[in-house]
Amino acid sequence: MKKAVSSLTVLSMLLTLVFTLGVSTDRAAAEETTSNVILARDSEWTYLDDGTDQGTAWRSAAFDDSVWKQAAAPLGYASSGKGLDLKTWIGYGSDSNSKYITTYFRKEFEVTDLAAIKQLAATLVRDDGAVVYLNGREVYRTNMPSGTISYATLASSAVGDERTNDDFSIDSSLLVNGTNVIAVEVHQNAATSSDLFFSLELASSDTSPYAPIAIAMSLYGNAKTSRSFAWYTNYANPQNAPANVMDSIVEVVPAGEGFDSPSKLRFTGDPEDTKALTLKVTSSTTGSFISHKVVADGLASGTKYEYRVGSDGLWSETGSFTTEAEDEKSYDFLYLTDSQGANSGDYEVWANTLRNGLEDYPNAKFLLMPGDQVDAGALESQWLDYFGKPQDMLLNLPLMAAIGNHEGPYNPNFSYHFNYPTNAIDSELPPGTVYSFDYGDAHFMVLNTMDINWDSAQSESFEQQIEWLKKEVAETDKKWKVVAMHKAIYSLGNHSTDSDIIALRQKMYPIFDELGIDVVLQGHDHTFMRSYQMYNGKPATDIETDDNGNVLNPDGTLYMINNASGRKFYDLKSGVDRYYAAVYEQPYVAIYSGIRMTENSLTIESYRSGEADPFDTYTIIRNDSKPEPVVGLTSEKTGDGKTVISWTKPNDSDSEDQVRGFRIYEANGKLGANWSQYVPAVEGQTDYRFTVESTGSDEVYEFAVKTVNKRDNSEASFVSTADIKTAAPTSPVVDDGRNTFGWTNVPGYDNPADYEYSVDNGATWEPVEQNPQQLEAGDYPAGTVQVRVRANEAEGTPAGNALASNAAFTANNVRDTYELAGTMTRGDQLRIDVSAEQVADYGGDAYLVFELLKGDEPVLINAVSVKQDKLSLSQYFNVSGEEYRVKAFVFDKFDGELAVPVQLARPIELQ
Numbered sequence: 001m002k003k004a005v006s007s008l009t010v011l012s013m014l015l016t017l018v019f020t021l022g023v024s025t026d027r028a029a030a031e032e033t034t035s036n037v038i039l040a041r042d043s044e045w046t047y048l049d050d051g052t053d054q055g056t057a058w059r060s061a062a063f064d065d066s067v068w069k070q071a072a073a074p075l076g077y078a079s080s081g082k083g084l085d086l087k088t089w090i091g092y093g094s095d096s097n098s099k100y101i102t103t104y105f106r107k108e109f110e111v112t113d114l115a116a117i118k119q120l121a122a123t124l125v126r127d128d129g130a131v132v133y134l135n136g137r138e139v140y141r142t143n144m145p146s147g148t149i150s151y152a153t154l155a156s157s158a159v160g161d162e163r164t165n166d167d168f169s170i171d172s173s174l175l176v177n178g179t180n181v182i183a184v185e186v187h188q189n190a191a192t193s194s195d196l197f198f199s200l201e202l203a204s205s206d207t208s209p210y211a212p213i214a215i216a217m218s219l220y221g222n223a224k225t226s227r228s229f230a231w232y233t234n235y236a237n238p239q240n241a242p243a244n245v246m247d248s249i250v251e252v253v254p255a256g257e258g259f260d261s262p263s264k265l266r267f268t269g270d271p272e273d274t275k276a277l278t279l280k281v282t283s284s285t286t287g288s289f290i291s292h293k294v295v296a297d298g299l300a301s302g303t304k305y306e307y308r309v310g311s312d313g314l315w316s317e318t319g320s321f322t323t324e325a326e327d328e329k330s331y332d333f334l335y336l337t338d339s340q341g342a343n344s345g346d347y348e349v350w351a352n353t354l355r356n357g358l359e360d361y362p363n364a365k366f367l368l369m370p371g372d373q374v375d376a377g378a379l380e381s382q383w384l385d386y387f388g389k390p391q392d393m394l395l396n397l398p399l400m401a402a403i404g405n406h407e408g409p410y411n412p413n414f415s416y417h418f419n420y421p422t423n424a425i426d427s428e429l430p431p432g433t434v435y436s437f438d439y440g441d442a443h444f445m446v447l448n449t450m451d452i453n454w455d456s457a458q459s460e461s462f463e464q465q466i467e468w469l470k471k472e473v474a475e476t477d478k479k480w481k482v483v484a485m486h487k488a489i490y491s492l493g494n495h496s497t498d499s500d501i502i503a504l505r506q507k508m509y510p511i512f513d514e515l516g517i518d519v520v521l522q523g524h525d526h527t528f529m530r531s532y533q534m535y536n537g538k539p540a541t542d543i544e545t546d547d548n549g550n551v552l553n554p555d556g557t558l559y560m561i562n563n564a565s566g567r568k569f570y571d572l573k574s575g576v577d578r579y580y581a582a583v584y585e586q587p588y589v590a591i592y593s594g595i596r597m598t599e600n601s602l603t604i605e606s607y608r609s610g611e612a613d614p615f616d617t618y619t620i621i622r623n624d625s626k627p628e629p630v631v632g633l634t635s636e637k638t639g640d641g642k643t644v645i646s647w648t649k650p651n652d653s654d655s656e657d658q659v660r661g662f663r664i665y666e667a668n669g670k671l672g673a674n675w676s677q678y679v680p681a682v683e684g685q686t687d688y689r690f691t692v693e694s695t696g697s698d699e700v701y702e703f704a705v706k707t708v709n710k711r712d713n714s715e716a717s718f719v720s721t722a723d724i725k726t727a728a729p730t731s732p733v734v735d736d737g738r739n740t741f742g743w744t745n746v747p748g749y750d751n752p753a754d755y756e757y758s759v760d761n762g763a764t765w766e767p768v769e770q771n772p773q774q775l776e777a778g779d780y781p782a783g784t785v786q787v788r789v790r791a792n793e794a795e796g797t798p799a800g801n802a803l804a805s806n807a808a809f810t811a812n813n814v815r816d817t818y819e820l821a822g823t824m825t826r827g828d829q830l831r832i833d834v835s836a837e838q839v840a841d842y843g844g845d846a847y848l849v850f851e852l853l854k855g856d857e858p859v860l861i862n863a864v865s866v867k868q869d870k871l872s873l874s875q876y877f878n879v880s881g882e883e884y885r886v887k888a889f890v891f892d893k894f895d896g897e898l899a900v901p902v903q904l905a906r907p908i909e910l911q
Helices: 011-017 344-360 380-388 413-417 456-475 499-515
Strands: 035-039 044-048 069-072 075-077 102-111 119-127 129-134 137-142 166-170 178-187 196-205 213-218 227-234 249-254 265-268 275-280 286-296 304-311 319-322 331-335 367-370 399-402 435-439 442-446 480-487 519-523 528-531 558-562 581-585 591-597 601-608 616-621 631-637 643-648 661-666 676-680 687-692 702-708 717-720 730-735 740-744 755-758 786-789 818-825 830-838 847-854 857-865 870-877 884-891 908-910
Touching: 035 102, 102 196, 119 129, 119 137, 119 178, 137 166, 178 196, 213 319, 213 380, 213 399, 227 304, 227 413, 249 286, 265 286, 275 413, 286 304, 286 413, 331 344, 344 380, 344 591, 344 601, 367 480, 367 519, 380 413, 399 442, 399 480, 442 456, 456 499, 456 661, 456 676, 456 702, 480 499, 528 601, 528 616, 558 591, 631 717, 643 702, 676 687, 818 884, 818 908, 830 847, 830 884, 830 908, 847 870, 857 870, 870 884
Parallel strands: 331 367, 367 399, 442 480, 480 519, 519 558
Antiparallel strands: 035 196, 044 069, 044 102, 075 196, 102 178, 119 166, 119 196, 129 137, 129 178, 213 227, 227 286, 249 265, 249 304, 275 286, 304 319, 331 591, 435 442, 528 558, 528 581, 591 601, 601 616, 631 643, 643 687, 661 676, 661 702, 702 717, 730 740, 755 786, 818 830, 830 870, 847 857, 847 884, 884 908
16 A cells, blocks of 8 residues: 655755745755754744834844843744733833834844855745845845834734745855854834734755755657756845856766766756746745746657756756657556645645656656646646655656646746647647657647636637647547646536536537547546547447457547646535546545557556556547548649649448548648648538639749548658649530530639530540530540640740540430321321430430421420320321321420520421
8 A cells, every 4th residue: 555755844844946936846866965064943032022223233143242132042922812822921111002113133144164055045034024135235124014124114914823934045155254143123013912922943955955945847849859947046136046047958868977077078057948937936925936947859850868957057956757668659657637735734745746656657758637736827826836845756757737727827937847849739828838749659739728708819829729730630540539728628526517618628629529538538527527429529339348448449539637636625526517527536645547559459448546556447449540641632733723623532442430520730830830631521522622712823832731540640641732723624414415515614624715625535626615625526525525724835834734524425415305297097096106215414404396297387286295205195286187197206305495496306206
């Protein structure tokens, strides 16, 4: 059974953890640091409590305080029944409603080896406000206004009975060999204040206050050859800082060789990425820092390295990493979320959760953390606890974090602490919060779901993220696709029915369905929930499993949220429809998940922190394969400058995993960094055309088209517009009966004079006179009659691609479309028997027309519509005599209008 690891709070240990103005961060090898307690919390102090104004002279080391009182700390006074934590009660005057505003404290201490002290760490407890001086120089003030401080200056606010530690560092360059004096003035918020409290601890360390802290190592670019690094250094006293404190350097060596090895690689950050910052540390204090960033690249794959960050003489402890091996398909990574703490104890829990996770997954390649690393993203005290408590682990574990609503979108601190790519979209809030990376056969995409309620800037940024997400999926050749984002669109905690969550769910699940996302790892709602395989907003049906209950090639997406890794938990919300939740619970214990990847499987094992075995395990098995690439990919242009891409759908390689669509993107980003399109497959359709609306006539583009089945993209097929021709007309219309060939014009080419046609398979061309074009009677096999846009020598454009006839023409003219035959029988009535048979392709209207004549005088005309290939009928006329005869015709219309109809058959006369 795992044991919870508690953090040491011994002051000498903390000395290596102190950052500017009370921010503490654990270091990986604190035991290697020599630290000494100079002043203990219960040290004896000289103090003055007589209500006199001491001006400023009392702050000096040379001031004579021999007449002041002496007693042990903690010192102060309290109202009746309180003050049990005081060692020494001091005076406040004779009137409890008009107490002295300021009390003074001084303490001498000796320094014998100044060179051995690199930094000083102090812990102050004060009620109400205080200002601290070392050898006459102010080094810290807390709960006091800015500007000049006098005896009558009131503290900024009243302090209750709590005794909160204020941890801060002091520049060791203010020390002198021999006697040093630390002086403190404690101020009340009002003359009627009920209590006063003072104690101060001071310790020294041989570690420089400018050594790196808050170190984050991450994957960046190619995990086989690169790593990125971000860290902070203290910049509280720039005038006393080493000259090279702004340098951003990472040194990398093969593991075990040491930093004096000739194999050492040295990487320097871009000076523009090194930033001197003044940031809020707590809600009432600020501090100065330097944010450093470096990318190490050109590394060897499958190699273990050791590294250190900082600058010459100001190095961090040593960390390590192993680059991804070639063809590495099997590996583990950790998934934790929402460490979100308000105090150092919360972050100790987060560090303990991570430690337990690494005990189960000691070879984890990275940690994926979907947001709310801290509770207040603008406060550096929380960030430095977040990194500091588990710093020994994070030195050896790449950290891939998403930003949560508690960190952004308008706080820059996330960007200062992590070194992620910043080129995903135009409007990142803040930079480095939308990025992707590959490991093994998986593509990971990290989104920024912004704050609770989005303003227009956040909405625009997220729309850009959706386009980026689609382009990422279009480009990737990886089998597994995983999204990490903070807001959980499927969960069961306090946020599960929030309006912004419901809206985000409706927006995103159709996109995840279209993109074939395997898993979405979420945070935000501080409960545990594993969904069913979700598709189209519902649990997928007909899920196949193997003998071990693992799902096989499932439809839909799995959504996960694994509670919190700190100690902030939400109850399972009542009244929530749990139709999507396969497993859920709230154990009020931190949870972590280990994810095991193989070539054909993804397994998520979830643990309650401190327990030996997972309480939930889920495995997806995929033995599917990529579809075949598209066939016959070509590009053409229209008269208005648009590009037309054409291709043929390949045969389905798996009847159970058929082609469902096609992804298109421009390989060089010339239509925008994130331009891509998805074209759904249509049942029974094999040939596809897509018109790109936004191409420029003078630009050369390279388009990629991929076939898509349920999950996978095919290999990309590419086509360039370098030698592009004008697009071919579309929709051929062969009218064999009329000997005409028609088409749909190319956009931008609307006049018949823009075209030419051929009847000999393109050997010779003639100008088009009309659409449809009349042809001479002849036998023209399918494909030999063609039409295209003519070349334009003045504009320097060649002739366009040709549209070929899709059916044959036969040697006839329009009057040979139908063939008539018939006989006449005379008797009491005149009877004719006539047949009209279609002998050439024709798709228009046809009418069989009879004309009864007496001599040369027309007596009667009637008609019958021809609806089939052959019509046979008998017609009776109530006449008799040799002077009657009948003519038969086939016309294309019979409507009584003056326009002469087209004859579709050679007429016959029966007599």
